[in-house]
Amino acid sequence: MKKWWIALAALSSIGVGVATAANLAPPQGTVTIVLPSDARTSFKPGAGVETAQRYCLTCHSSAYVSIQPGLSTAQWTAEVEKMKNVYGAPIPDDQVSTLVTYLATEYGL
Amino acid sequence: MVAAGAALGGISLATAADAQTVVDLPFVNGQRPLTAFPQKRPLLQVTPRPPQLETPFAIFDDGVFTPNDAFFVRWHLAGIPQSVDASMHRIKVTGAVQRELLLSLDDLATMRTIEITAVNQCSGNSRGFFAPRVAGGQWGNGAMGNARWTGVRLRDILTRAGLQSNAKQVQFRGLDGPVLPETPAFKKALDVDVARGDDVIVAYLMNGQPMPLLNGFPVRLIVPGWYATYWVKMLAEITVLDHVDDNFWMKTAYRIPDTPAANIAPGTTGFATIPINKLNVRSFVTNIADGATISAGSTSLRGIAFDGGNGVRRVEISIDGGRTWRNAILEQDYGKYSFRRWNARWDARPGAYDVAVRASSNDGVMQKATPIWNPGGYMRNSIETYRVTVS
Numbered sequence: 347m348k349k350w351w352i353a354l355a356a357l358s359s360i361g362v363g364v365a366t367a368a369n370l371a372p373p374q375g376t377v378t379i380v381l382p383s384d385a386r387t388s389f390k391p392g393a394g395v396e397t398a399q400r401y402c403l404t405c406h407s408s409a410y411v412s413i414q415p416g417l418s419t420a421q422w423t424a425e426v427e428k429m430k431n432v433y434g435a436p437i438p439d440d441q442v443s444t445l446v447t448y449l450a451t452e453y454g455l
Numbered sequence: 456m457v458a459a460g461a462a463l464g465g466i467s468l469a470t471a472a473d474a475q476t477v478v479d480l481p482f483v484n485g486q487r488p489l490t491a492f493p494q495k496r497p498l499l500q501v502t503p504r505p506p507q508l509e510t511p512f513a514i515f516d517d518g519v520f521t522p523n524d525a526f527f528v529r530w531h532l533a534g535i536p537q538s539v540d541a542s543m544h545r546i547k548v549t550g551a552v553q554r555e556l557l558l559s560l561d562d563l564a565t566m567r568t569i570e571i572t573a574v575n576q577c578s579g580n581s582r583g584f585f586a587p588r589v590a591g592g593q594w595g596n597g598a599m600g601n602a603r604w605t606g607v608r609l610r611d612i613l614t615r616a617g618l619q620s621n622a623k624q625v626q627f628r629g630l631d632g633p634v635l636p637e638t639p640a641f642k643k644a645l646d647v648d649v650a651r652g653d654d655v656i657v658a659y660l661m662n663g664q665p666m667p668l669l670n671g672f673p674v675r676l677i678v679p680g681w682y683a684t685y686w687v688k689m690l691a692e693i694t695v696l697d698h699v700d701d702n703f704w705m706k707t708a709y710r711i712p713d714t715p716a717a718n719i720a721p722g723t724t725g726f727a728t729i730p731i732n733k734l735n736v737r738s739f740v741t742n743i744a745d746g747a748t749i750s751a752g753s754t755s756l757r758g759i760a761f762d763g764g765n766g767v768r769r770v771e772i773s774i775d776g777g778r779t780w781r782n783a784i785l786e787q788d789y790g791k792y793s794f795r796r797w798n799a800r801w802d803a804r805p806g807a808y809d810v811a812v813r814a815s816s817n818d819g820v821m822q823k824a825t826p827i828w829n830p831g832g833y834m835r836n837s838i839e840t841y842r843v844t845v846s
Contacts, residue, residue, distance in 0.1 A: 370605050370660060372673070375540070375541060376541070377673075381492070381537060382492070404634055407502050409501065414590055415484060415583075416483060417590055433637070434635050435635070
């Protein structure tokens with residue numbers, strides 16, 4: 347939470363909003379923000395949750411899973427395969443079924 | 456937490472795990488905590504990392520321009536620079552060009568300045584309303600916004616670099632990157648003819664101000680009339696290609712069925728696809744929400760309409776679920792790519808009504824009642840209907 351106060355204080359002194367409608371020059375200087383940590387986002391408890399925590403949170407928050415409408419086993423399989431094969435998530439072959447079963451159980455139809 | 460935020464001029468410092476206001480979008484798993492990210496007022500947090508933030512729909516009733524601090528946010532990859540020095544920023548122009556360029560914002564300032572008002576809408580805006588539902592970013596209707604963009608023509612930059620005769624597409628990349636080196640970096644491409652259009656600009660101002668970092672500070676690509684996926688933020692590389700871009704974000708992602716209106720029956724396989732491109736026509740009521748109760752008497756309906764650059768010809772409203780229609784009044788025209796505000800007087804008598812709105816664009820296309828469907832959840836634009844009780 348402290349980081350947020352620092353970020354907001356920094357923003358107000360950095361000159362966001364320098365240009366006016368009459369001044370169409372490009373911006374100058376540095377803008378610094380601090381994005382919120384998503385450490386407090388977490389997956390639902392359940393068999394296989396450690397696998398999800400280990401391999402999914404590297405690249406995205408758990409909300410990427412929890413906002414979904416509830417997906418079938420086939421749909422979760424496709425998502426896990428996409429993460430592994432397209433995005434390069436280092437999910438070991440022998441962990442794929444654990445992950446799919448967890449997702450389809452806790453975030454299924 | 457919200458009270459503490461209010462003391463700071465209304466900026467809530469709350470994060471998702473705090474007790475705070477949650478907006479319930481009307482679909483399964485549609486709970487969205489209102490969360491203030493840096494340079495942003497509280498917005499609907501779809502995901503915190505990478506950040507995907509939706510504009511609360513009531514904002515669209517406030518005016519034709521969407522405020523910068525309320526503008527939606529969508530990043531694909533979590534490697535987002537959190538500190539950007541505009542003075543040091545460079546745009547590299549390379550590939551099938553006569554001369555490579557390394558442009559500073561000061562260089563852009565020496566070029567002809569262009570201002571254009573345009574809607575920026577996510578390809579997947581309204582995906583949460585697809586039936587059957589599809590996987591992806593589960594947006595309500597607020598993954599869109601309208602702003603006045605200031606910058607220089609991409610064409611002027613390309614002319615300065617000089618295209619080689621074999622130039623086929625122009626590819627764009629920003630400062631953002633993936634967490635894992637194995638993940639495809641986010642890159643998008645336009646055909647040379649599109650890239651050289653009058654209205655495609657490299658913008659450094661948004662509504663007359665430097666854009667929020669989360670909207671692409673210090674400079675982003677503006678492709679009026681085209682979906683936001685092409686509006687590359689923190690633009691850092693322009694690469695002229697002698698071939699059709701085959702990177703993941705063009706070849707595999709953001710593809711729509713090559714069918715009329717990008718519509719296809721659920722479960723269909725083996726169909727041809729093309730890259731998503733121009734916006735279709737849409738309209739919304741902005742001053743009355745679905746399920747609202749209003750007082751009887753003379754009232755006004757207000758809203759917005761837009762399309763992919765033909766301009767809005769007509770907006771019609773219905774109070775009987777689309778059986779009968781009458782014209783709304785179109786308000787000031789800010790250009791063919793802008794939101795067009797409209798209004799209509801309604802002498803509302805007690806009862807239950809299905810208020811609907813539909814727009815037609817200048818190319819003769821009118822919104823339809825039946826929604827389209829495609830597996831990506833792209834381009835929803837069916838007629839919006841609002842249940843209203845008059846008491």
